[in-house]
Amino acid sequence: MYLPFIHILAVSFSGKAAASANLVKLWPIDFTLDAYVTTIANGNFLRSIWVTLQRTVIGTVFGMLVVVFAAYPLSKETSSFKRRNMYIWYFVFTMLFSGGLVPYYILLRNLDMLNTLWVLILPGAVSVWNMILLLNFFRGIPKEMEEASLIDGAGHIRTLIRVYLPISTPALATLSLFTLVGHWNSWFDGLLFMTNHENYPLATYLQTVIVQQDFSKVSVRPEDLENISQRTVKAAQIFIGMAPILLLYPFLQRFFVKGIVLGAVKE
Amino acid sequence: MRMKVSKWKKTIILDIMLAPALILTLIFSYIPMAGLVMAFQNYKPALGMTGSQWIGLDHFEFLFSIPENIQLIWNTLIIAGMKMAANLIVPFIFALLLNEIRRIFFRRMVQTIVYMPHFLSWVLVGGILIDLLAQNGGLVNQTLTSVFGMKPIFFMGDGDWFRFVVVVSDVWKEFGFNTIVFLAALAGINPSLYEAAEADGAGRWQQTWAITMPSMLPITIVVGTLALGSILNGGFDQIFNLYNALVFDKGDIIDTFVYRYGIIGGKFSFSTAVGLFKSIVSLVLIVMAYRMAYKLANYRIF
Incomplete structure (x- = not known):
């Protein structure tokens, strides 16, 4: 295998x-090690890693914040938060139906977001799936803890931060990891929204060079062209693209796998 | 009245906490839905959605009147259908086999190994496959010719072989991850059932048939019906990273077509119509699938 x-x-x-x-x-x-030396000396490759690092860090932090703050109110009972069901359907509907690729692309183009870092972060920030997993997890937390905190005079935000988050670390770790891996692997948004190849994240850069084998978009000097199209260099780039996941995976395996089990925990 | 106001005060903070997610969803999910009107227009970017000419259902008529377009829908159904069947059967059997391993350490190790490819992107896996399956000198064809004395197979250039590669590589990447849900179901079977069966003198095969299989039925129904909702999802990431012009006739699916035609070719309106067709069919199927899963196996997501 x-x-x-x-x-x-x-x-x-x-x-x-x-x-x-x-x-x-x-x-x-x-x-x-020639192939690795060539790869690392390649300015396009390094720049794309930098884009990926930015989107991964900012995207994961931002995405998790949005999802955590949304999952908390949605985990309330309808009796204490009437509008909950309406909001849930508002989010779930986007999982069932979408405007499709072209209107989405035209919107972002009209918003003037092409070639910005935000186009890689904002549109995908609300993961409804992660939100549902987390709200199911929150619902498993004993109500007495929340009530005690509210009676003590803490507001909802303080209750979320002081009571809910500390006992949810395994779930938060799993969801963060999924978001992180998602950002690292995400290539299509880069291809779609970055018209300037200098803004390509790593996965998009690899997609153009290795899969499409299109070197016109990544402005290489003629003397480098031969190097980049080398089979060994392609293999080295594939391997560097996989390396973080291969290295992290064995240690974080339990978090990786928990994601799917997390969804199964409900009453 | 006073009560009502204070209740609002208490919960308004919850709405505020939801606001970022609500606004982002409005912008990036709901506004594009409004953009679907393009499917009924002859959209010209310069004229915008308000100024473009309305043409009714012409795009949909065109979609169903050209044999190539019908072929596109067939390709999607065939590829997605084959994947669906394979991704149900292989993980099911693998979970049963894995469950027979008594040594916990060994079982954990196998699980760790088979889950991993799920987390790699299709860009990388596609890059590896293209190299591995190359007609001239790819490792697979080298082995076929030198060890088995066969002719090299044009995996990436022959439509039927391409479909085969798509299904097999998808199973290879995802079967491990797909076993998780079956393993969880297996772990939930009451051990006293097996003890009772053993006391009655049932062998391992009989136990599998009489206890394991019926206990796995509900979860298998859930996984199977929910998968039906994605029958028009051939797997954009995978196909896009594997295909080439030689296999468009049998390997092109709705999503890849929409990208090539709409974004690259600039035929915004027609490809929006194709996308809308897919979205509507998918919506109907997903709703039906969830209803069925709820009726047959009492499954709900939230």
Whole structure:
């Protein structure tokens, strides 16, 4: 099952000649780090990593804030917060029906958001799915805790921060991780909304160079072109794109998997 | 009256907490829905949605009158349908097998390994597959020719093979993650049922047939019916990162078509109409699927 990864890894560490002659199987031939050196020396690649880091950090923090603050009121009983059901349907409807790609694109173009960092953060910030998972989790918290806090004179915001959040850390960690991985992997918004290739996030850059094999959009100097289209360099770029997930995954596995179980916990 | 005012005061803060999410959803989800009027217009960006000419259902007529467009819908249904079946059967069987492993440590390790690909993007997996399945010198074709003496297969250029690659690679990437829900159901089966069966002299196969299978039926129904709601989702991320002009006839799906035609080709109105067709059919199917899941297995999401 993992053979494809091992093969790509072997290619990325192999000499150019052996790789382009398709001699490499599962072990590097003429071991070299050249492909990684070329990749890291590439300004486009580094710039795209910087864009990805920004969107991932800002996007995750912002997205989680929005979702946490929305999930709390929605976790209330209808008896104490009448408008709850109306709001829930307002959000859930967007999961059932959408305006589709073209109106969405035209809207963002008209809002003048193309080529800004915000276009990678704001439109996807409200994850209704995460909101539902979190509100189900909040509902599992004993009501007495909330009542005690409110009777003590704390407002809703303080109750959320002092009472709800501390006992929800496992759920929050899981949802943050999902949001983070989502941002790291997200490539389509970059392709759609960044008309200037310098604003491409890493995943979009990789999509253009590795999958579309279109080098016209990433302005390379002619002398670099040969390097970038090298099979070994492509393999190295794929591997660098996977590296954070491969490295984090074994340690955070329990959080990764909890996400889906989280949704199953309800009365 | 006083009571009412103070009640409002108490809960108004809850509305304020919801405000950011409400506003973002209004802008980025509901306004685009209003943009769907384009599907009934001959939209020209310079004229805007208020100035463009109204043409009624012409785009929809066109959608269903051209054989290529019908083919597009078929492709989507075939690819999504095959994926749906495979993604139900493989994880189900795998969960049953995994459940037979008694050593907890080993079972955990297998789970960790099979879940991982789910978290990789199709860009990377697509890049790997294109390299691996290349007709000239890709590792798979090398093995087929040198070890099995076969002719190289044009995986990425032959429509039927392409569909095969799409389904198999989707299963490969997602089957581990899809087992989670089945494993949770297996863990929920009352152990005393097995003890009773064992006392009655039932073997492992008999226990599987008489206890495990019936206990898994509700969750299988839920997963299966909910998947029906996405029968028009061929998987944009995957197809877009794997396909090329050679396989458009059998591998192009609604979503990839809308992107190519609408965004790249600038045929805004027609591709909006295609997207609207998909959204409406999906809406109907999802609502039906949830109703069925609720009726058959008492499942609700919130």
